[in-house]
Amino acid sequence: xxxxxxxxxxxxxxxxxxxxxxxxxxxxxxxxxxxxxxxxxxxxxxxxxxxxxxxxxxxxxxxxxxxxxx
Amino acid sequence: xxxxxxxxxxxxxxxxxxxxxxxxxxxxxxxxxxxxxxxxxxxxxxxxxxxxxxxxxxxxxxxxxxxxxxxxxxxxxxxxxxxxxxxxxxxxxxxxxxxxxxxxxxxxxxxxxxxxxxxxxxxxxxxxxxxxxxxxxxxxxxxxxxxxxxxxxxxxxxxxxxxxxxxxxxxxxxxxxxxxxxxxxxxxxxxxxxxxxxxxxxxxxxxxxxxxxxxxxxxxxxxxxxxxxxxxxxxxxxxxxxxxxxxxxxxxxxxxxxxxxxxxxxxxxxxxxxxxxxxxxxxxxxxxxxxxxxxxxxxxxxxxxxxxxxxxxxxxxxxxxxxxxxxxxxxxxxxxxxxxxxxxxxxxxxxxxxxxxxxxxxxxxxxxxxxxxxxxxxxxxxxxxxxxxxxxxxxxxxxxxxxxxxxxxxxxxxxxxxxxxxxxxxxxxxxxxxxxxxxxxxxxxxxxxxxxxxxxxxxxxxxxxx
Numbered sequence: 001x002x003x004x005x006x007x008x009x010x011x012x013x014x015x016x017x018x019x020x021x022x023x024x025x026x027x028x029x030x031x032x033x034x035x036x037x038x039x040x041x042x043x044x045x046x047x048x049x050x051x052x053x054x055x056x057x058x059x060x061x062x063x064x065x066x067x068x069x070x
Numbered sequence: 071x072x073x074x075x076x077x078x079x080x081x082x083x084x085x086x087x088x089x090x091x092x093x094x095x096x097x098x099x100x101x102x103x104x105x106x107x108x109x110x111x112x113x114x115x116x117x118x119x120x121x122x123x124x125x126x127x128x129x130x131x132x133x134x135x136x137x138x139x140x141x142x143x144x145x146x147x148x149x150x151x152x153x154x155x156x157x158x159x160x161x162x163x164x165x166x167x168x169x170x171x172x173x174x175x176x177x178x179x180x181x182x183x184x185x186x187x188x189x190x191x192x193x194x195x196x197x198x199x200x201x202x203x204x205x206x207x208x209x210x211x212x213x214x215x216x217x218x219x220x221x222x223x224x225x226x227x228x229x230x231x232x233x234x235x236x237x238x239x240x241x242x243x244x245x246x247x248x249x250x251x252x253x254x255x256x257x258x259x260x261x262x263x264x265x266x267x268x269x270x271x272x273x274x275x276x277x278x279x280x281x282x283x284x285x286x287x288x289x290x291x292x293x294x295x296x297x298x299x300x301x302x303x304x305x306x307x308x309x310x311x312x313x314x315x316x317x318x319x320x321x322x323x324x325x326x327x328x329x330x331x332x333x334x335x336x337x338x339x340x341x342x343x344x345x346x347x348x349x350x351x352x353x354x355x356x357x358x359x360x361x362x363x364x365x366x367x368x369x370x371x372x373x374x375x376x377x378x379x380x381x382x383x384x385x386x387x388x389x390x391x392x393x394x395x396x397x398x399x400x401x402x403x404x405x406x407x408x409x410x411x412x413x414x415x416x417x418x419x420x421x422x423x424x425x426x427x428x429x430x431x432x433x434x435x436x437x438x439x440x441x442x443x444x445x446x447x448x449x450x451x452x453x454x455x456x457x458x459x460x461x462x463x464x465x466x467x468x469x470x471x472x473x474x475x476x477x478x479x480x481x482x483x484x485x486x487x488x489x490x491x492x493x494x495x496x497x498x499x500x501x502x503x504x505x506x507x508x509x510x511x512x513x514x515x516x517x518x519x520x521x522x523x524x525x526x527x528x529x530x531x532x533x534x535x536x
Contacts, residue, residue, distance in 0.1 A: 004195075004204045011215035018222040019417070025225075026414055029403060038401040040085045041391065043152035043300065044528040 088153060089407035091229045092302040097295045097312020099236035100380065102319050103373035104180075104291030106242050107187055109320075109327045110347045110367040112287035112433065118341020119493075120281030121272040122332040128278055128285035129328055131482060133321050136289040138479035139444055140317040141469035142451045144310035147296040148466030149458075151305040152528065153409075154388030155296030155381070156443055156450075161392065161525060163454050164446075170512045171505055172446055173389045176297075179439035180382035181416055183291065185423035186432045187375035188213040193429075194368055197345060213424045220376045221417045224383065227406045228301050235376050238369040245366025246323055249330050249351060252359035261354060262333035269337060282489035286437050288324035292316055293443070294377060297384040306466025314467075344429075379413065379420075386412040392525040394516065434494050438501045441490065445483045448476035457533035 029038070117125040143156070152158040157176055161169035192209025199207040223231050253261040271277055295313040302308040327347065331340055334350040343349045351363035387409030390399025403410040423432055455472060469475060490498050 002204055004199045004202070004207050008208055008211040011211035015211070015215040015218035018218045022222060022225050022410075022414055022417075026410060029405075029410065033404050035401075037084065037086060038404065039391075039397060041087045041400065041402045042085065042527045043154075043158060043388070043391070044150075 101316035104377035108287035116284035310467035
């Protein structure tokens, strides 16, 4: 048995462990979270744009508050 | 704990989405990463078909085809912030049956390319083992390991996946220039022999046409950048920038690759080699350059497999989300924010293709699926400009000289079909039959499950005339 044989066995083992990890995580997520939540993504849903809108509204609100306090 | 998480998801009506973390460099890494393996293997079969000069003519004509693809994709995708790329474009602009077909082209093109890349990694290690005196190395553990570790990386998050792709793609790209510097590419005569090796067209102009099919390898996969549309921070900026710089990188890399290998190795041998860059480095006889080309070939294959896993999973995920396939595939991982079910589902599919060991057949089916996808683009572009003329929708990029690129793309696709028919006519017909049967299945069976209103969530203005 030389280095290439050892590498071959190592690859089988690591590949098996990685696939097992993914399968375990897959079942864990499926059981822990609601299916409707997992399937709730929508195309064109831009959370950054929504956050920016929210921050802009927040800045506007603060500006109004500071104006009224003056 | 389990119930709490379930309740939290339901009560707040919280939505989950893919993570918007990518920038133009990631888009570049995705597109160039998928393609660059073609500069290390595959492209050289075009030299076998048309000779060295025939190959460079085909390389630049196919470069024109892909420049049209990149320009058209950049314009349309800069308006579509959705995973699925050309599938999402087809759904919005042409209709469900076209979208279903384009989605299938994408999944097959990328999954088969992924299998081919993993096979290349295995074959490369077999070659390296032979050089170290170990004959008959089994490539299968390396093939499975490549697919498993890249699927794991993809499963865990897109940012790390494409950051890794950026690094290994950049190293592979630099290795092309190591060969150029090592062989003193600027000084013909010492190592490289362009005047002696660049022969005339050995099979005439028909050979040049036949070379088109394999010249696709120089660029196959650059259109994959569109799959990142839902995960880039600014789709209008990042997608066109990443795609167009990627295309420029590939035009340079393709030309340098052709020049160096054709000047170092006789075309008759180069046209049959499975690892042409590595062979060119071995012909040079410089151990440092040989090691660099080995690393470059290995990294380019890994980067390509990594990118194709990313893209195939996004296309499959999008089709699932729209119920073109079982909606179960449209799930997003709550922690890693990746299409985890699609990624995992495609792992055994890719391993099955790879275990056939039929590298040339797998590659041919990948190329044909890609080609079908490119043929849809000119139709898509014409319709897009008609339904949403300039000014009616915000575009991040407007491609010039419309409709010239669309017409050029269509004509070049027709020539490439003819070239493919010359070499792989049976496979071409088999592939067409498969897609026709799949279309019938979709039309008569699957489409009744699609919720027609739900599949259009983009905030696009109403198309002209509707």
